[in-house]
Amino acid sequence: MGILKGRKALITGCNRGLGRRMLELFASEGADIVACSRHRDDDYRSDMESVVGKHGVRIFQIFMDLADAASVKEALGEIGRDHKDVSVLVNNAGIAFNASFFMTPPSKLRELFEVDFFAQVEIMQSVARLMMRQGRGSIINIASAGAVEGGPGYLAYGSAKAALIYATKVLAREAGRYGVRANALAPGLADTAMGHVKPEAEIGKVIERTALGRMADPSEIARCALFLASDASSFVTGQVLLADGGRQAW
Amino acid sequence: MPEAFRHESRKKSMTNKEKYINCFTQALEVPAEGVEKLEYQGVESWDSVGHMSLVAALEDAFGIQMDTDDIVDLSSFEKGIAIMKKYGVEI
Numbered sequence: 001m002g003i004l005k006g007r008k009a010l011i012t013g014c015n016r017g018l019g020r021r022m023l024e025l026f027a028s029e030g031a032d033i034v035a036c037s038r039h040r041d042d043d044y045r046s047d048m049e050s051v052v053g054k055h056g057v058r059i060f061q062i063f064m065d066l067a068d069a070a071s072v073k074e075a076l077g078e079i080g081r082d083h084k085d086v087s088v089l090v091n092n093a094g095i096a097f098n099a100s101f102f103m104t105p106p107s108k109l110r111e112l113f114e115v116d117f118f119a120q121v122e123i124m125q126s127v128a129r130l131m132m133r134q135g136r137g138s139i140i141n142i143a144s145a146g147a148v149e150g151g152p153g154y155l156a157y158g159s160a161k162a163a164l165i166y167a168t169k170v171l172a173r174e175a176g177r178y179g180v181r182a183n184a185l186a187p188g189l190a191d192t193a194m195g196h197v198k199p200e201a202e203i204g205k206v207i208e209r210t211a212l213g214r215m216a217d218p219s220e221i222a223r224c225a226l227f228l229a230s231d232a233s234s235f236v237t238g239q240v241l242l243a244d245g246g247r248q249a250w
Numbered sequence: 251m252p253e254a255f256r257h258e259s260r261k262k263s264m265t266n267k268e269k270y271i272n273c274f275t276q277a278l279e280v281p282a283e284g285v286e287k288l289e290y291q292g293v294e295s296w297d298s299v300g301h302m303s304l305v306a307a308l309e310d311a312f313g314i315q316m317d318t319d320d321i322v323d324l325s326s327f328e329k330g331i332a333i334m335k336k337y338g339v340e341i
């Protein structure tokens with residue numbers, strides 16, 4: 001259909017999980033991709049080449065480790081230099097951590113905030129400025145349904161993702177007048193490695209609370225990201241799109 | 251490009267000082283006289299929005315990319331000269 005034709009989309013965590021699915025979907029809709037991942041290897045390289053071959057778009061590979069401030073800085077320098085025309089950003093890469101409030105060491109709290117919040121804000125600050133100069137752009141921060149509902153066992157992850165939602169709203173307010181939109185996408189359990197981090201019994205309980213009674217297929221989350229990335233959502237900003245299968249529908 | 255980010259500081263014949271002054275006069279829409287004394291929020295147009303236009307103007311004029319810390323530190327015309335130096339730009 002090509003609804004992202006002429007767009008350049010930067011996606012973090014492109015090598016697997018939700019990010020990989022978004023990359024494929026966005027490419028199939030005509031977007032050139034600035035594909036960010038933290039590891040260089042031949043499998044990844046040939047995977048990216050296969051997407052190029054299949055969809056006829058360009059893929060620019062950038063490597064950054066969100067846990068390493070110097071690496072983020074270097075990558076942002078490269079993006080600012082070579083990809084001034086980026087008009088979609090998906091802050092997707094992230095890590096999870098599951099432990100009770102009292103069993104969460106400060107070091108873990110810091111690590112989660114470093115990867116799931118501080119690095120994401122830094123990326124937003126840089127990329128939003130590129131977008132403001134173009135007078136357009138859409139930023140999608142992948143939060144989590146858990147950050148909206150709050151719940152035991154997710155002090156570090158939930159707090160970092162809740163902070164990300166807040167930052168999304170602030171950015172939406174400040175960048176809106178330049179034509180830049182910012183939204184959060186909050187998935188419920190999705191069928192990726194991260195979706196299976198919890199013990200099976202825990203997963204069962206979450207599915208029990210989910211109106212649709214199942215996990216999301218990654219493609220279902222990717223389609224929500226596509227909606228927020230494209231002009232189909234041109235008057236939507238500062239929102240949290242809950243794609244949680246009706247977990248919070250009670 | 252939005253109006254606020256439009257400027258013409260890339261003219262080759264200008265000195266760095268002229269380009270630098272131009273960034274302020276165009277991004278903040280102020281006259282060149284007195285520009286040396288300008289400070290953040292010292293004139294109405296140098297608010298947070300004007301600040302981002304000024305940063306964009308400087309980045310375009312000198313082909314640099316400013317770090318967030320330097321964007322925050324850019325509190326006056328004078329301070330900006332020291333910051334430009336960090337990016338190898340002598341005003």
Ligand SMILES: NC(=O)c1ccc[n+]([C@@H]2O[C@H](COP(=O)([O-])OP(=O)(O)OC[C@H]3O[C@@H](n4cnc5c(N)ncnc54)[C@H](OP(=O)(O)O)[C@@H]3O)[C@@H](O)[C@H]2O)c1
Pocket residue numbers: 012013014015016017018019037038039064065066067068091092093094095096115142143144145186187188189190191192193194195196
């Ligand atoms: N799956 C779910 O149930 C679910 C639910 C709600 C929200 N989410 C959110 O959705 C996003 C994607 O999750 P997913 O399910 O696709 O998870 P995933 O399968 O575990 O993939 C995580 C991605 O993030 C990357 N990443 C992790 N740490 C990184 C770092 N320090 N620097 C750079 N990249 C890093 C990983 O790269 P490596 O391969 O190098 O590790 C990988 O590409 C995350 O933000 C997650 O919090 C997921």
